[in-house]
Amino acid sequence: MTNTYFEILRPGINTTIQDAGRNHLYHLGITVSGAIDQRNYKLVNNLVNNKLNDATVEFAYQGPLLKLNNGNINFAITGDVFFNVIRDNSKIEEGKCYQNYNLKDGEQIDIISTKKSAYGYLAVSGGFVLEETWKSFSINTKAQIGPNNGKKYSINEKIFIKEANLKNDKNKKINYKNSFNNVVRIIKGTNFDYFSNHAKNIFLNEEYSVSRLVDRMGMRLDGPNLENIVNTNIKSEGLIRGVIQVPADGKPIILLSDHGTIGGYPKIATVISADLDKVAQFTPGTKIKFKEVSLAEAEKLFKDYTDETNKYLNEHN
Amino acid sequence: MIKNISNLGDAAVYCDFGSEVNETINAYVINYFNHLTNLIKDKKIQGINNLTPSYNKLIISFDLTITTFSKLKEVVQNINIEKNILKNNHKIEIPVCCDDEYGLDFARLSKKLNLSKKEILKLYFDKEYFCYMTGFIAGMPFLGNINKKIRCERLETPRVKVPEGSVGITEQFSNIYTFESPGGWNIIGNTPKKIFQKLNLQDPALIKPGNKVYFYEITKNEYLRFND
Numbered sequence: 001m002t003n004t005y006f007e008i009l010r011p012g013i014n015t016t017i018q019d020a021g022r023n024h025l026y027h028l029g030i031t032v033s034g035a036i037d038q039r040n041y042k043l044v045n046n047l048v049n050n051k052l053n054d055a056t057v058e059f060a061y062q063g064p065l066l067k068l069n070n071g072n073i074n075f076a077i078t079g080d081v082f083f084n085v086i087r088d089n090s091k092i093e094e095g096k097c098y099q100n101y102n103l104k105d106g107e108q109i110d111i112i113s114t115k116k117s118a119y120g121y122l123a124v125s126g127g128f129v130l131e132e133t134w135k136s137f138s139i140n141t142k143a144q145i146g147p148n149n150g151k152k153y154s155i156n157e158k159i160f161i162k163e164a165n166l167k168n169d170k171n172k173k174i175n176y177k178n179s180f181n182n183v184v185r186i187i188k189g190t191n192f193d194y195f196s197n198h199a200k201n202i203f204l205n206e207e208y209s210v211s212r213l214v215d216r217m218g219m220r221l222d223g224p225n226l227e228n229i230v231n232t233n234i235k236s237e238g239l240i241r242g243v244i245q246v247p248a249d250g251k252p253i254i255l256l257s258d259h260g261t262i263g264g265y266p267k268i269a270t271v272i273s274a275d276l277d278k279v280a281q282f283t284p285g286t287k288i289k290f291k292e293v294s295l296a297e298a299e300k301l302f303k304d305y306t307d308e309t310n311k312y313l314n315e316h317n
Numbered sequence: 318m319i320k321n322i323s324n325l326g327d328a329a330v331y332c333d334f335g336s337e338v339n340e341t342i343n344a345y346v347i348n349y350f351n352h353l354t355n356l357i358k359d360k361k362i363q364g365i366n367n368l369t370p371s372y373n374k375l376i377i378s379f380d381l382t383i384t385t386f387s388k389l390k391e392v393v394q395n396i397n398i399e400k401n402i403l404k405n406n407h408k409i410e411i412p413v414c415c416d417d418e419y420g421l422d423f424a425r426l427s428k429k430l431n432l433s434k435k436e437i438l439k440l441y442f443d444k445e446y447f448c449y450m451t452g453f454i455a456g457m458p459f460l461g462n463i464n465k466k467i468r469c470e471r472l473e474t475p476r477v478k479v480p481e482g483s484v485g486i487t488e489q490f491s492n493i494y495t496f497e498s499p500g501g502w503n504i505i506g507n508t509p510k511k512i513f514q515k516l517n518l519q520d521p522a523l524i525k526p527g528n529k530v531y532f533y534e535i536t537k538n539e540y541l542r543f544n545d
Contacts, residue, residue, distance in 0.1 A: 023367055026376075027452070027526065028455065029451050029495075029513075134518065142496070143496065144515065145515055189325075190331055238371055238452075261452040262459075273328050295324050295386060299327055
């Protein structure tokens with residue numbers, strides 16, 4: 001094992017390790033976790049020539065300040081992120097996302113903040129030294145599962161790196177277009193008819209805004225109340241990422257990667273798979289609108305999403 | 318048997334076994350769950366990410382790059398459960414200390430149910446419970462059915478933090494908080510037994526759907542010494 005590591009000089013708001021997620025455990029109450037924006041997670045691995053399902057550092061809003069010790073590495077950052085590379089001569093180089101960089105012993109990466117989105121990703125060539133739990137490296141802070149005892153990173157902790165001395169093979173860049181749009185495509189939920197016609201109309205036509213109550217578990221929305229005419233509770237049942245629940249207060253909640261596995265609020269809709277990355281990146285105050293699509297349309301849109309991801313991944317091959 | 322199969326979004330199958338909550342319906346849910354789990358183990362089916370059995374529903378979430386709703390719907394339609402019995406009748410005993418420092422809601426329960434703490438506990442412990450499902454938080458079992466005389470709704474204002482190990486009741490169910498968590502169930506005691514052990518990778522959840530569970534009362538002294 002090498003002794004190359006990032007020393008965490010500033011942890012950031014919510015810095016964790018995430019990968020493709022942890023499956024086959026919902027029935028025990030263990031949620032999927034994993035990178036909340038799966039496309040940016042895959043792209044960052046691609047930029048440093050890692051496997052697409054390798055573990056990465058995920059950060060939210062303010063990111064970490066990391067000092068490299070005992071080695072030279074190659075790294076990349078994806079997302080809509082403002083960061084600097086602090087060179088060993090104290091020179092500050094403004095960082096660009098979607099390209100790889102060399103980092104020498106003693107140099108630092110200062111991930112100052114995300115811009116118009118919530119999450120970003122950092123990967124290093126060869127990956128990190130981490131312990132796997134149930135076939136995943138993702139940190140689930142609620143159940144305290146995964147690397148770093150299942151906790152988000154704190155100041156002075158270390159993240160060890162597998163490869164100590166990496167030569168920069170070649171510069172790699174992805175011409176990523178961050179096409180922001182605020183329309184969230186949904187499929188009607190299993191309890192859609194629990195809501196009044198008026199509420200259904202509001203949900204599909206009015207604007208909602210992302211509240212401040214948002215984390216990796218879910219996103220509460222502000223906007224007009226949705227009137228439930230049947231029952232504000234259902235018998236508790238399984239949940240998945242993207243489900244939109246409406247509790248008794250009438251305000252929708254979109255479930256994200258660390259959602260509870262079972263819940264008892266009516267499901268008005270589910271976000272289609274093609275839009276999950278986009279939704280997870282919304283920041284508080286963002287105005288959004290829902291648009292209903294059929295299952296067949298959702299499947300087609302997911303194929304388009306996958307093709308677009310593959311197009312980015314294949315830019316260099 | 319399954320009453321209806323529909324899609325939950327574009328990447329999950331929603332199997333509805335009926336509107337009631339009883340052991341027969343739940344046994345069907347668990348039998349379908351076991352059947353699908355075996356198909357995954359034997360690699361006879363591709364693309365399933367997770368199966369979530371609950372009282373009367375089974376949700377199958379899948380990888381949309383590998384399979385589709387219509388393919389999995391067909392698989393589920395072709396499952397035939399001949400005998401709706403559960404083989405896994407594993408019996409689990411759970412010690413509970415009900416001293417007032419652990420049983421947080423006896424004042425409320427006595428008032429609502431018009432029963433003394435002693436009467437509530439007699440009715441609670443004098444029963445075998447059945448695990449309908451596990452979840453919400455890691456390893457939390459949903460057990461039923463509690464005696465009709467001690468059924469009570471949730472707290473009007475949920476607690477921000479329910480201590481780990483707390484044993485709660487609401488309506489016809491009892492549960493155990495495997496982690497400190499927000500929650501609105503009426504808390505009657507606390508167990509020193511570890512219900513979820515993340516280091517036990519093969520079998521982290523002590524109580525699984527279909528298991529039988531017995532509770533027994535212990536003193537505070539026994540509680541404190543339980544893990545010695």
